[in-house]
Amino acid sequence: MVVIWIGIGIGVLIAAALIYKIIKTSKNEYISLRCKRCGFKTNGLKCPICETEKTLR
Numbered sequence: 001m002v003v004i005w006i007g008i009g010i011g012v013l014i015a016a017a018l019i020y021k022i023i024k025t026s027k028n029e030y031i032s033l034r035c036k037r038c039g040f041k042t043n044g045l046k047c048p049i050c051e052t053e054k055t056l057r
């Protein structure tokens with residue numbers, strides 16, 4: 001029976017680590033708010049580089 005509990009513990013730890021990783025990456029993406037196309041930091045605003053590129057074309 002102990003082996004089962006150890007297995008459950010390891011499974012929970014792996015799941016928690018995966019969830020933590022997902023939250024961390026999504027949070028970082030949310031905070032940085034970089035342009036998806038060029039990676040320029042826009043702070044949630046429209047990307048000036050891509051916007052000028054649009055108008056030039």
Ligand SMILES: [Zn+2]
Pocket residue numbers: 035036037038039040047048049050051
């Ligand atoms: Zn851009």
